[in-house]
Amino acid sequence: MRTINVLKSGLLTVVILFSLTTAFGQNAKEIIRKADEKWNGEKSSQGTMTMTIVRPTWERTIQFKIWTLERDYSMTLITAPAKEKGQAFLKHKTEMWNWMPSISRMIKLPPSMMSNGWMGSDYTNDDILKESSIVVDFTHKIVGSEIIDGWDCWKIEMLPNEDAAVVWGKIIKWVSKDEYLMMKSEYFDEDEYLVKTEFGTDVKTMDGRKITSRIEIIPADKDNQKTIVVIDDIKFNVAIQNSFFSQQNMKRLR
Amino acid sequence: MIWNISWKNVWRNKSRSMIVVCAITLGTTSGVFVAGMMNGWVDQRIHSAIHTEVSHIKVQNPEYLNNEELKHTVPNFTEISDFLNNSDEVKAWTKHTKIIAMASTSRGSTALTLKGININEEMLVSDLNSFIVDNGGNYFESDFKNPIVISEKTADQLRLINYIITQELLDSIAKLGANESLINSLSSIKDKRIITEKKFKTELKSILKPNDIRNFGAEIMKLAKDYKIRSKIVFTFSGMNGEMSYQSFRVCGIYKTNNTMFDQFNAFVKAEDIAITAGFQPNDYHEVNIILNDDSENLSSFKDVLNSNFNKTNVMTWKELAPDAGMMADFMTVYYYIIMGIIFFALAFGIINTMLMAVLERIKELGMLMAIGMNKKRVFSMIMMETIFLTIVGSIAGMILAGALIGIFGKVGLNFSSVQEGFEAFGWSAMVYPSIDISFFFGVTVMVIIVAILSSIIPAQKALKFNPVEALRTE
Secondary structure (H helix, E strand, O other): OHHHHHHHHHHHHHHHHHHHHHHHHOHHHHHHHHHHHHHHOOOEEEEEEEEEEEOOOOEEEEEEEEEEEOOOEEEEEEEEOOOOOOOEEEEEOOEEEEEEOOOOEEEEOOHHHOOOEHHHOOOEHHHHHOOOHHHHOEEEEEEEEEEEOOEEEEEEEEEEOOOOOOOOOEEEEEEEOOOOOEEEEEEEOOOOOEEEEEEEEEEEEEOOEEEEEEEEEEEOOOOOOEEEEEEEEEEEOOOOOHHHOOHHHHHHOO | OHHHHHHHHHOOOHHHHHHHHHHHHHHHHHHHHHHHHHHHHHHHHHHHHHHHHHOOEEEEOHHHHHOOOOOOOOOOHHHHHHHHHHOOOEEEEEEEEEEEEEEEOOOOEEEEEEEEEOHHHHHHHOOHHHHEEEEEEOOOOOOOOOEEEEEHHHHHHOOOEEEOEOHHHHHHHHHOOOOHHHHHHHHOOEOOOEOOHHHHHHHHHHHOOHHHHHHHHHHHHHHHEEEOOOOEEEEEEEOOOOOEEEEEEEEEEEEOOOOHHHHHHEEEEEHHHHHHHHOOOOOOOOEEEEEEOOOOOOHHHHHHHHHHHOOOOEEEEHHHHOHHHHHHHHHHHHHHHHHHHHHHHHHHHHHHHHHHHHHHHOHHHHHHHHHOOOOHHHHHHHHHHHHHHHHHHHHHHHHHHHHHHHHHHHHHOEEOHHHHHHHHHOOOOOEEOOOOOOHHHHHHHHHHHHHHHHHHHHHHHHHHHOOHHHHHHOO
16 A cells, blocks of 8 residues: 555656656747747737837837737738828738838838838838747747846747748747746847847736737847837737738728 | 162151150050950950850740749740750850849848859859859858858848958968067957958957058958858748748858959859749749850851740840940940040141151252152152151050060959959959950051051142252252
């Protein structure tokens, strides 16, 4: 009887230990996937955001509304400043269209425009199109835990797979242990020099869930230059149809 | 008899004749040398246009010229391939796939034409493999996956050229005679990676004395250059089905030709590496490049043959593909003669002046000659002969001198690197090796004789107008 008990508790310890190690090993990917789904995993969303572009000699602010459905569709409508008002962007899978009301033209963004900054910011069109690859294209490893902004975070090192179409040499992400929030990301080039840092701050509860409502991108080697995106409000799982994401609708959006 | 007298007359007033001879010598030398320089230049441009950039003849889908979409591949490719393999006139040929793609690295991005090539065939058609820069890797000899050869210009735009002060650099600068303090100040940024030329220059300016920069700056810049071979470049492009595709390549070699425009847009990969991502079928190619056995003669006739056999394709010769070089090839000779014409036109006034002086100085003597029975025709030809001798002596000396200069600089080369950027923006090399066709010298000789005859008319006419009796009386 006793031996059985010992055996049982021993087995239990082994199982627990085993599951813990797998939690450390395999779950780095899992953590990133969950953090990624925090943003992209919902059925649909609708929100308004404000983006501030800071450059050494000037600064400007752009406001926009955004609708998403699953991973494949997203629609963005610029609402301010007046000069850009009415411009809309439609993303479907890996393609992107731009409606310019000032010249009444629909442009399908060619590959040559993908690396340009979106609306002059530090976000490239490519970043917007290829978001999901942080799960698939990398091997992930937990390298420690640190406290960022009072949140206990996993520090996760992400190395791109050999053939992946990723320009970075390495990415380090700090993901909070509760809520899976991406608090900080550092992007390195192939020689392991820092290229840009992304901060997620101002954790707020919006539509019942906690998210980092302020995202700041700071390029490493350009002084006084950054882009800040603030989420003013966001709703998840709103009723929205595929048909909403059409080229006709881009022109009608208000 | 007349020849003899004329020749002796030329040398009666040695200093005056020598001045004209020298003027003509200088004029001819400079004219011929400039022509030789331009000719050398044009030859180099044509050579690189054909053998590096476009080949003799290029076959494309006519639709591709209007709209560079991947689906517009060369029609009837297998037939064309058979035809070219069996043709006697073809020296070598190859085929490319061509994709306009966006290249990006973590620090930069640029638009490029990605050419998928077959390396063994390509080396017979294009000499690009000889343009790999020092320390810039190699031409598809590395064995890693998905190699790419890009230009130095592209590498710069993608921030793949870094600057590092290494120990070797310090050693070689020391060998060149740099002093202790320079080495010490350079050591302060030793092994620090600086990612742009501009930043490196600013850094150098802040730590070095102006004098040291003047003496060693260029050398330091050259040695500190560090090409990031094996760096990853991610390409984004619309594939065969129109969908956005991504593929990464690793830098294998970095080339630099004399044509910045060509460099800016062309990158080379193995055709088989790009085919799957882009969705190419085995016989999908966008251009067929052909090098013919003989340079210019059968160019247009071969084009016609191709055109009539494969009427669904568009066939173009290098003259159409590189119109600047084509135009040069056709018009340059005329241009050289125009230069010579302008120089001789100016010189003609000098010759007329000298001959008029020679005639007016000898009024009495000419009167005497006429009085003892020398007819007008002879007087005229005597003066004409004098002019011709005077001019010919100068121009032959000039041509010998120019020929020697062209010979020397044709070997050594003329270096215009101080204005290199301007030249290379148009595809012209900064290093010029003058050369000239021997027939040009005959042309110049004929021109000189014509100029001499024309400029002898006024002095000779002056002489003929003299009345022998009055002429004899002048003092």
